[in-house]
Amino acid sequence: MKIYHNQLNKTLQQGFKPVWLVFGDEPWQKNNSLAAIKNHAKNQGFSEVIRFSSDSSFDWQLLLDEYQSLSLFASQRIIEVELTTVKVGDAGNKALLALAERLAQDIASAHFPHDVIFIFHGEKLDAASANKKWFKNLTQLGCYLPLYDIELKAMPQWLNNQARQLQLTISAELNALLIALFEGNLLALAQELDKLALLFGSQPIGIEQAEQIIIKQAKFNPFQVIDALLLGDCAKCITMLDQLQQEGMAPAQLMWVFHKEIQQLYAMLTQLSQGENIATIYKQYRIWDKRKPLYQHALTHIQLGNVKRAMVRIADIDLLSKTSSEFNIFILLADLCITLYHGEKTAGLSLNYG
Structure with a gap:
């Protein structure tokens, strides 16, 4: 199934999913999504993380072998695959399609063990890649999370939500200032909120105090x-x-x-x-x-x-x-x-x- 970033936490609470596909170019949402998925899995006992990165010389058979092998260190594993390009080539297409088919067969079995989670992530998918059979099959088995830039009109709510999680007291005036200074750079804005939380805790932050601390890091294209x-x-x-x-x-x-x-x-x-x-x-x-x-x-x-x-x-x-x-x-x-x-x-x- 396909969800969006603001639906992630709710979806994680709905039960086990063997496949997560996280694709997009917005760095804060990507880091946040991958951390949330892995932390939730670790809380469920998935203590081992095996990482692969698919460069031009990557042996795709390693992915199938890893799935079918028994772990020497933990009974529950996270297999994380970074696709350095969404153009995986013929070998990648065949291997990922074979993996999807094998997963589907295992899930259909009455004795399917919930002991492996796959996390695939990479840059924004183009239409051709999103229509590949392997991608569609994996999406049906798990969850596809496309990441898009947060629109300017949605930024005040996003900022208030982040401040609430950090127990920060942000006035409407400070909210507007932060958005003006960090528009287009969500990662830097999130880091700035973390810094303000360390400095002020839950105390109200005056606009004058914030202006002395905040560094302008807005990035545009x-x-x-x-x-x-x-x-x-x-x-x-x-x-x-x-x-x-x-x-x-x-x-x-x-x-x-x-x-x-x-x-x-x-x-x-x-x-x-x-x-x-x-x-x-x-x-x-x-x-x-x-x-x-x-x-x-x-x-x-x-x-x-x-x-x-x-x-x-x-x-x-x-x-x-x-x-x-x-x-x-x-x-x-x-x-x-x-x-x-x-x-x-x-x-x-x-x-x-x-």
Whole structure:
């Protein structure tokens, strides 16, 4: 079966599951999920952990042999398998399918011993990997836990839940400050809460006290900048661009994402101006349901003329990035964000500043 991170503890209490599949790129949820599963198993007597890592030279037969062998140290074992890539190849496909079939046969037996738990984990699964027969068969035998980034609107509740577990007293003002400082970096935020719990215990934490202690560790990626841009939050875009510059991100990575998005906005707005139905446009560009509000805002607040101005400007920025080292490309990209919504104000301004 398939569950989500907030359902994990409840699912663990529902009884023994021989297979857990934990896949995703969000580090805090992955660490938390793996720790919760293993701690629960250890409390049930699973005292031995055997770990495998599937690199390009991995012998998949070891997995089957380990399952079928008797442990010399404990009667109950956790077999943990880190998939360094979800593309396991023909040998991996065959071995994992054989393992799933063997597990299914054993579970169907009236004398199936609850003495082995498999934990498979790795990066986010693509659609092709999630549709592999071995993966579907293992999911039917146990539990698949896909990990997704927590959306910004869900962060206050997540933070309050974590504070409650740590017996921290967090005001709404401090909650908002922490989210602003650590957006996009859940692992660092969780570590900061642990630090606050050690320093303050259950005592109320003043906003002034927290500001003196907390270090800004928010981390962003180019796609989060685009989301903020679609929502028209230019100030947030500029903050993110500044952070990415400090982290040393290559401007070319951002240029590609901006160029692709602006070209798509131009095409979508052109089709709308020609009377095309918005639902048809969303389908054509494969806009997911949860991203439709972002595009709804952008398509109703960005003028086609400003997108044309932005296209000219990004072409100029691209040329400057390749021909001169005197310009700060991140500042020019901030100019680009403003142009999309206020192109009439930036149209007369030169990009000739460093």
